Amino acid sequence: MPLTPFQEQIKQALHEKHRLQIIGNQSKVALNHDHQALDMSGYAGITSYDPAELVVTVKAGTKISDLKQELAEHNQMLAFDTPDYGDSTIGGNYACGLSGPSQPFFGALRDFVLGIKMVDGQGQQLTFGGQMIKNVAGYDVARLLVGSKGLFGLVTEISLKVLPLMEEKTYSIEMGQADAIVKMNEMAGTALPISGCAYYQGKLYYRLIGVHPPQSAMPEDNHIWQKMNPFRPEISGKQKLWRVSTDSMHPPIHNTLLVDQIGARRWVVSENKPDVSHVDLWSLQEKTRRPSFDSHTKITDIKRGLKSVFDPYEIFY
Amino acid sequence: MNVVQELLHRLPRDQVIVDDEQKAPFECDGLSAYREKPLAVVLPADIEQVKQALAICRKHNTPVITRGSGTGLSGGSLPLKNGVVLGLTKMNRILEIDPLARTAVVEPGVRNITISQEAAPHNLYYAPDPSSQVACSIGGNVAENSGGVHCLKYGLTVHNVLAIKIITIDGEELVLDYRDDGVDLLALLNGSEGLLGVIVEIKVKLLPKPDASQLIMAAFEKVSDCANAVTNILKSGIIPAGLEMMDKFSIKAAEAFAHVGYPLEAAALLLCEVDGNQYQVEADTETVSRVLKENGAYMLKLSRNDEERIALWQGRKNAFPAVGRLSPDYYCMDGTIPRNQLAHVLDEIERMSKHYELKVANVFHAGDGNLHPLILYDAQIPGELKKTELFGAEILKLCINVGGTITGEHGVGVEKLDSMCQQFSAPEIEIFHKIKRVFDPENLLNPGKAVPTLHRCAELGHMHVHNGQLPFADLERF
Ligand SMILES: Cc1cc2nc3c(=O)[nH]c(=O)nc-3n(C[C@H](O)[C@H](O)[C@H](O)COP(=O)(O)OP(=O)(O)OC[C@H]3O[C@@H](n4cnc5c(N)ncnc54)[C@H](O)[C@@H]3O)c2cc1C
Ligand SMILES: Cc1cc2nc3c(=O)[nH]c(=O)nc-3n(C[C@H](O)[C@H](O)[C@H](O)COP(=O)(O)OP(=O)(O)OC[C@H]3O[C@@H](n4cnc5c(N)ncnc54)[C@H](O)[C@@H]3O)c2cc1C
Numbered sequence: 190m191p192l193t194p195f196q197e198q199i200k201q202a203l204h205e206k207h208r209l210q211i212i213g214n215q216s217k218v219a220l221n222h223d224h225q226a227l228d229m230s231g232y233a234g235i236t237s238y239d240p241a242e243l244v245v246t247v248k249a250g251t252k253i254s255d256l257k258q259e260l261a262e263h264n265q266m267l268a269f270d271t272p273d274y275g276d277s278t279i280g281g282n283y284a285c286g287l288s289g290p291s292q293p294f295f296g297a298l299r300d301f302v303l304g305i306k307m308v309d310g311q312g313q314q315l316t317f318g319g320q321m322i323k324n325v326a327g328y329d330v331a332r333l334l335v336g337s338k339g340l341f342g343l344v345t346e347i348s349l350k351v352l353p354l355m356e357e358k359t360y361s362i363e364m365g366q367a368d369a370i371v372k373m374n375e376m377a378g379t380a381l382p383i384s385g386c387a388y389y390q391g392k393l394y395y396r397l398i399g400v401h402p403p404q405s406a407m408p409e410d411n412h413i414w415q416k417m418n419p420f421r422p423e424i425s426g427k428q429k430l431w432r433v434s435t436d437s438m439h440p441p442i443h444n445t446l447l448v449d450q451i452g453a454r455r456w457v458v459s460e461n462k463p464d465v466s467h468v469d470l471w472s473l474q475e476k477t478r479r480p481s482f483d484s485h486t487k488i489t490d491i492k493r494g495l496k497s498v499f500d501p502y503e504i505f506y
Numbered sequence: 507m508n509v510v511q512e513l514l515h516r517l518p519r520d521q522v523i524v525d526d527e528q529k530a531p532f533e534c535d536g537l538s539a540y541r542e543k544p545l546a547v548v549l550p551a552d553i554e555q556v557k558q559a560l561a562i563c564r565k566h567n568t569p570v571i572t573r574g575s576g577t578g579l580s581g582g583s584l585p586l587k588n589g590v591v592l593g594l595t596k597m598n599r600i601l602e603i604d605p606l607a608r609t610a611v612v613e614p615g616v617r618n619i620t621i622s623q624e625a626a627p628h629n630l631y632y633a634p635d636p637s638s639q640v641a642c643s644i645g646g647n648v649a650e651n652s653g654g655v656h657c658l659k660y661g662l663t664v665h666n667v668l669a670i671k672i673i674t675i676d677g678e679e680l681v682l683d684y685r686d687d688g689v690d691l692l693a694l695l696n697g698s699e700g701l702l703g704v705i706v707e708i709k710v711k712l713l714p715k716p717d718a719s720q721l722i723m724a725a726f727e728k729v730s731d732c733a734n735a736v737t738n739i740l741k742s743g744i745i746p747a748g749l750e751m752m753d754k755f756s757i758k759a760a761e762a763f764a765h766v767g768y769p770l771e772a773a774a775l776l777l778c779e780v781d782g783n784q785y786q787v788e789a790d791t792e793t794v795s796r797v798l799k800e801n802g803a804y805m806l807k808l809s810r811n812d813e814e815r816i817a818l819w820q821g822r823k824n825a826f827p828a829v830g831r832l833s834p835d836y837y838c839m840d841g842t843i844p845r846n847q848l849a850h851v852l853d854e855i856e857r858m859s860k861h862y863e864l865k866v867a868n869v870f871h872a873g874d875g876n877l878h879p880l881i882l883y884d885a886q887i888p889g890e891l892k893k894t895e896l897f898g899a900e901i902l903k904l905c906i907n908v909g910g911t912i913t914g915e916h917g918v919g920v921e922k923l924d925s926m927c928q929q930f931s932a933p934e935i936e937i938f939h940k941i942k943r944v945f946d947p948e949n950l951l952n953p954g955k956a957v958p959t960l961h962r963c964a965e966l967g968h969m970h971v972h973n974g975q976l977p978f979a980d981l982e983r984f
Pocket of ligand 1 (some may be wrong): 340
């Protein structure tokens, strides 16, 4: 089998002992000048898509907006609701493990990953998982690498489960944050077809899909879900932006800008790290790698061990 | 002191089984064609005892085979002669149910159905429902990433587990949480078949019970019409809560067993359940009925109430034992295929059935492409088991050839080691072995299961190995 250009670049890097930095569209990371880029942004397009199978296979450099558009033409969607800024790639999204407001209802990005093709740090082409909704042969490497941020290997192709595009309506109720957190959790425990539930600037917002009973709440524009995104620079401003993943019933945290995902995700704008577990720093200005706060040295050891399984010569920075 | 003596010495006497007769119930799982008696069976009651047992086994370099309820169908908890079985059924407490946050924290030995029963007063339930749910343990479900009738809409085990606590072979207690940053270790442990760690606590997601559920049953004269109907239901934008198909043989067997009124003359039967709020269910029922008629269903039946709905499911849910009554033995296969290959695959299975002179009943999770052909055989007839296994392996090969996989939900265990050699290349299998070594360098946790040695693949002739250089040549062959 002939080597792909990516494999050649990796073998070359191995030979010359220099490091590679995988980039999509650099919306999360900027290229470090000491490193050579392994640029995925040109490796784009849908490899296979049969709407009736509810599965799409896509090259990693494909822009999310392009993928969404193609799916919409067949009345389907990426149900993990990833925020759409028009230029990030599906590979970058996979490597960051990012999902939007629908996560508690439909699942996170990793829940829709069925299989990947990748090239490891020795230039080997590997396939894990496939295009099946159910597949338990071998360890689930396709899901393991969600969130690996380009440190383990180059993901070249991803198969994702897709869902029918659903009609949605957004409603709001005015209330205080603490009450809203309880109310959200109560609503999520009913049979209402919810696909988003957030608290933002004094209002509890919820989004319903499909046919549902009449609501007494205020109807809202569906675009509110993009507007309340804390990533917009004018919102987070100069302070640091923290993403807190927590229990959905966790009480209000100081300086919270947005409570999303029924309370399980809080966006906090502050100079200091909030004093809760599972906090990540999100800095648009710096575009540096996000630090990770592992609680346990053994877990860090395992992650290091896994890194060396896929990238024994530390080619990927 | 040897390992058994030390286990007897350090753990409560009634929790260590060494007597041959008492060991008998542990000598196999649901794949009873394979049997072996272990050195001992340990039944820990809490995490401390799990750690103790692991420490003793590690000290004596003794393999540990973790076992839940032993309902596995691929020999995953088959003992080793020189190993210890760690049975977790005593760890069966529900530790916490938080109705507002919709989560439950449970010990691994809790039976799947118990979680839903305990959550029911809060109008919540645990979605993944393998047919073995009255018996199988939630720990086993995580280790196998089990699925059920509802997984097209509500996902597999991996989609419904929020965190787990594991004990590693070196005794470390780790919590793996879906909120952790970086690579997804929680996803890796799901479906790891007891090879990476002992799962001792699980936090699951609970879902609100739907307000309404409607079952639509449809009969077809042609299998291909039924397959098309499945495709078109999904194309219409509806994700049913359950979408199950049975062939003529299974319909007959199930009806003779459960007497629920299945149409005996049909070539294929489809059971489609839609759920949600009342409004949605009415709309979806209308759409599904229309699609079914358009695709050649000659008979439609809508459940009039919950009792009737549950009754109609009974036939399908009991299809395995029903078929079991028609034959001394049966072998349950588990492959997944793209749905658009269904008609072709069923034709091929029919052809093989004639070739091997063995009857097959087809039960099919049509919504997600998971196929369960049941091969009927008689173990008393010399050579028939071997023939059955060959037939089974050929079905799995067919699944791979049409773009599918060798196991949708039952796992690899010892049963599908050879088929793994067909689905994966040598470098991929090598990666699996290396992952295992990160967690368990001495290869003490369930050794020989789930991932074949490259030796084995090479001997089968399915894998090309350069210059006879086998990585992991030192590893034991199972
Ligand atoms: C304006 C703006 C708003 C945003 N809002 C949100 C938000 O609301 N919520 C949210 O969760 N996220 C948000 N993001 C983050 C954004 O979604 C991610 O930055 C994006 O998914 C990364 O895609 P990318 O192609 O730009 O990747 P890059 O930034 O180029 O790379 C991101 C990481 O992925 C790795 N990577 C990229 N491609 C591959 C590959 N093929 N194989 C292996 N590793 C790879 C890189 O090495 C790097 O570590 C926002 C970003 C921007 C710029
Ligand atoms: C009639 C019948 C119907 C079935 N239907 C389905 C179905 O619809 N869907 C489906 O997916 N499966 C089905 N199965 C298969 C089986 O029930 C599942 O695989 C189940 O998850 C096994 O659970 P268990 O507790 O019995 O595990 P066991 O059989 O005891 O063990 C299975 C594997 O998990 C490992 N393991 C068990 N507990 C732990 C733990 N706590 N930590 C680490 N490893 C552990 C074992 O080492 C072994 O490898 C069916 C089985 C039967 C007999």
